[in-house]
Amino acid sequence: MNIANWLADASDRWPTNPALLHGEVLVADYVGFRASARHTARLLVQRHGIQPGDRIAIFMNNTTNYLVLLYGIWWCGGIAVPINSKLHPAEAAEIVCDAEAQLVFTEDGVRFQEGTLPSGCTELSQEAIATLISSAGNNDFLKRPLLRSSDDLAWLFYTSGTTGRSKGVMLSHGNLTAMALCYAIDVQPITQDDAILYAAPMSHGAGLYNFVFVRSGAAHVVPESCGFDPNEVLRVSAAVRNISFFAAPTMIKRLVDAAERDGLRGDGIRSVIIGGAPMYVADLDRAIEILGPRFIQIYGQGESPMTITSVPKDAINDRSRPDWNRIASSVGYAQSCIELRVLSDDWVPVAPGVRGEVMVRGATVMQGYWHNEQATNETIVNGWLRTGDIGYLDPDGLLTLTDRSKDVVISGGSNIYPREVEEILASHPSVKEVAVTGQPDSEWGEVVVAFVVVQKAAYLSEATLTKWFVDRMASFKKPKRYVFLDELPKNGYGKVAKTALRALLAPAEAAEPDIRAHADRIN
Structure with a gap:
């Protein structure tokens, strides 16, 4: 047809x-x-x-x-x-x-x-x-x-x-x-x-x-x-x-x-x-x-x-x-x-x-x-x-996305999902845009980094954002570093380009594992 x-x-x-x-x-x-x-x-x-x-x-x-x-x-x-x-x-x-x-x-x-x-x-x-x-x-x-x-x-x-x-x-x-x-x-x-x-x-x-x-x-x-x-x-x-x-x-x-x-x-x-x-x-x-x-x-x-x-x-x-x-x-x-x-x-x-x-x-x-x-x-x-x-x-069949698989931050053996960190930071009235990614770290494996765009005429410190975060979510998920930007990089479709953000922080990512190893489990 x-x-x-x-x-x-x-x-x-x-x-x-x-x-x-x-x-x-x-x-x-x-x-x-x-x-x-x-x-x-x-x-x-x-x-x-x-x-x-x-x-x-x-x-x-x-x-x-x-x-x-x-x-x-x-x-x-x-x-x-x-x-x-x-x-x-x-x-x-x-x-x-x-x-x-x-x-x-x-x-x-x-x-x-x-x-x-x-x-x-x-x-x-x-x-x-x-x-x-x-x-x-x-x-x-x-x-x-x-x-x-x-x-x-x-x-x-x-x-x-x-x-x-x-x-x-x-x-x-x-x-x-x-x-x-x-x-x-x-x-x-x-x-x-x-x-x-x-x-x-x-x-x-x-x-x-x-x-x-x-x-x-x-x-x-x-x-x-x-x-x-x-x-x-x-x-x-x-x-x-x-x-x-x-x-x-x-x-x-x-x-x-x-x-x-x-x-x-x-x-x-x-x-x-x-x-x-x-x-x-x-x-x-x-x-x-x-x-x-x-x-x-x-x-x-x-x-x-x-x-x-x-x-x-x-x-x-x-x-x-x-x-x-x-x-x-x-x-x-x-x-x-x-x-x-x-x-x-x-x-x-x-x-x-x-x-x-x-x-x-x-x-x-x-x-x-x-x-x-x-x-x-x-x-x-x-x-x-x-x-x-x-x-x-959820039990009713409602799907909630937390992240792309490549975006999950593994810090100290714990999975931290950037989306949930972004939700908390985005709720601050002085935050205009935010994106979270991981940065390689010799002690923790990775640490959470938040890239933040502040509302016009507003001022935010790292300490203020950290307090806002730990008052609402587990402390181990908090960003260890904040990077303040005038705007977040985006591709031609309006999506935040996290690859561009990661490129500022880390070397090339490791190769994907063999994804077909468990293919026989899918039917």
Whole structure:
């Protein structure tokens, strides 16, 4: 099943529905969206010889043409390779080469230096393709999307690379279909009256959420800034109405700051889907106080895109519940197509409340890593995806994440989970941002180091933070060192880059142990 059929069907059902908006300005209805995608597919085949299974990269800022290109690629059976526009062209060229892409679309057609793209790969500007589309005739070639099976690849999703070189996650039409259906069941239902705003990069989570909105005939709004500007988000949401959007916690904090400063309440925003990382409880509490009950927490990763767990909207926003802190600090319950386990180091399921590695399997789990059999075999074991995340399940099936497996600090033989340390420090009113990692130590093995960004015009000492911490958590978990920064380093998706922080403190990390030693325990 070709996921582009969803656009064709939406066009048949809601031809005049607003489809693509640039800010508040209508660019195309669903008939126009479909026509542009179909003409793109025709040009890809007739002018550039694209065949089913060929890879076409997109290295552009958010734009309505981004969606046109995606659906044009799928319409003719191609595989889309979206690349974060914030990457350096040299980094993007590595991805284009790894994917062996035949074409790469950029804003101006001159992003890459000569010789950096693979042999036979052509760079095209979005303006050039738009011009060709506008001059295209109308015939029956590729009137409907090319037939594809559910196992055929549709999206080659390159990981953010926070722990090393990015890998190409192979997502099929079936993976994307399952992800979109889980959204409608486990996140929120969508109708033709809804709209999605692309404030985060369309190359990743924000773009992956397009499918259920297309299937429902809803509107797709790309900000005039082509990215995230909190004031613009508030303004466009109030004008367009029923807006939902994906945002990392750092983006939400900026949105809340802007709303509070201007006395706004998020009018027109239906839902903010929190992803990339769980929000600290203190930040979520403030966000609900300022913007109201508009939040949904989801947990997923590129290897199971946007689809592992979710927290129901009515639960995460109801601060009167006696168990709200437990719910707010979690990432929710397994989504409909997912089986979830938490396993010990020797891959035995652990009891509720006991930490272990989160493992999942289901219809959204990737086909593997592109041209990387070793990494695939290390990550998918007997059908189970090793997420690399550490967490625990409570007796009700609620999952709480504590850290990435590489982030756990082992000090004096005790495991210390940075997330719980960060939660305590983040609750201090003068702390704007915090990230915790370990530093090698000859006596303790590792010690806890906290990187802290202080609120504007505030002052904090190490002694003040230490007292705040030991009044709320066991003393052995307290940071032994504080590093005060103007801001935390982040990757292009708003995630704190702990590899950059660790690089300031420690030599290269030890190699991973043989993870398949206990594979026979997974079934």
